[in-house]
Amino acid sequence: MGKLVVSLDGVVIKDVQITKDKTTLGRRPYNDIVIDNLAVSGEHAVLQMVGADVFIEDLNSTNGTYINGKAIKKQLLVNSDIVEIGKYKIKYLLEDSGDYEKTMILKPGAALPAVGGHVGAASGFGMLAPAANASPAVIKVLTGAAAGREVSLTKVVTTVGKPGVQVASITKRPSGYVFAHVEGAARPSVNGSPLTGESIALKDGDVIELAGTQMQFVNG
Numbered sequence: 001m002g003k004l005v006v007s008l009d010g011v012v013i014k015d016v017q018i019t020k021d022k023t024t025l026g027r028r029p030y031n032d033i034v035i036d037n038l039a040v041s042g043e044h045a046v047l048q049m050v051g052a053d054v055f056i057e058d059l060n061s062t063n064g065t066y067i068n069g070k071a072i073k074k075q076l077l078v079n080s081d082i083v084e085i086g087k088y089k090i091k092y093l094l095e096d097s098g099d100y101e102k103t104m105i106l107k108p109g110a111a112l113p114a115v116g117g118h119v120g121a122a123s124g125f126g127m128l129a130p131a132a133n134a135s136p137a138v139i140k141v142l143t144g145a146a147a148g149r150e151v152s153l154t155k156v157v158t159t160v161g162k163p164g165v166q167v168a169s170i171t172k173r174p175s176g177y178v179f180a181h182v183e184g185a186a187r188p189s190v191n192g193s194p195l196t197g198e199s200i201a202l203k204d205g206d207v208i209e210l211a212g213t214q215m216q217f218v219n220g
Contacts, residue, residue, distance in 0.1 A: 002054050002077070004033070004047075005091045013088075018054060023047040025085070026059075039063050039086025047077075050182050051171040052157050054092070056083060074183065076159065135220035137177055139170070142207070142214040153177065161188075162211035170202070170217075177202045177217065184211075 002018045016023075016033055025033040026044040035044075041061035048055045057074040058065035066084040067075055077083075079094040139160070141149045151158075153170055159182065161167035166184035170177055180199035181187050187195045188210040190202070202208075204219040 002049075002092060002094050004083075005093060006033070006035070007089050007091070008087060018047060018049060021049050023049075035085065035088055037086055037088065040088070044085060045083075050169055050180055051178070053159065053169060053182075055182065061085075137172075137202075137220045138218050139208075140216045140218060142216055144213045146213070160210060160215075166211040168208075168210055171199075175201070177219070179206075179208065179217075 004016045004018065005012055006014045006016065014033075020032065023033065024031045024043065024046050025035065026042050027034070027036060027038075027040045028042040031043070041059070041063070043059050044061045045056055045058050045065045048057065054077045055074060056065065056067070056072070056077055058072060063086060064071050066072065067077075067081055069084070077092045079092065081092045083090040083092065136152045136154045138153060139151045139158075141147055141151075153172060156172050158170045159167060160170065161183070163183070166186060166188060167182040168188050169180050169182050171180065178199045179188075179190065179195070179202050181195050188208060189195065190200055190206050190208055192207075192209075202217045202219075204217070206217045208215045208217060
């Protein structure tokens with residue numbers, strides 16, 4: 001479970017647990033997290049929880065939203081990230097993470113990590129794969145520049161897709177693997193049918209189409 005620690009000039013003002021699918025932040029009193037300061041827009045940003053991932057999205061605010069000093073539009077939060085809104089600093093802390101490990105979205109042209117594999121560098125379609133464990137499920141890429149690649153789903157949550165176009169997540173649960181839409185106007189499809197709900201359980205052999213790339217889910 002994640003939480004936010006809001007501070008001003010080094011003084012902690014509030015400590016907020018992230019428990020809702022969507023948590024709004026802004027100056028208006030109806031927000032979940034209210035920061036009454038003119039540098040903060042009425043509806044400044046929203047935090048969205050997808051499985052164990054938490055994304056923050058700037059809602060076209062006047063002064064912008066920054067993470068670790070860099071302006072963002074929408075970004076996955078990582079433990080100890082510092083969100084800056086006006087003069088306020090909001091630290092994101094991941095509590096009781098257990099074996100959970102954050103996945104990474106690789107942006108087009110980004111350098112590859114020292115470990116793992118990158119799917120489709122030429123197309124900007126990215127996925128980080130850690131070292132394989134015993135018989136994990138895998139994603140096989142069927143089309144595009146990365147056709148033929150296989151990526152092991154060894155993390156609790158693996159985030160796949162092309163940032164700014166279409167992003168989805170695959171979450172490993174005791175009952176199996178669950179596929180969910182995260183970002184993008186168009187929804188990904190499974191076996192030719194667009195995802196209609198928030199998520200769908202994956203079955204061995206399912207074909208996923210995401211950001212113009214087809215992949216097949218193979219259960220280990």
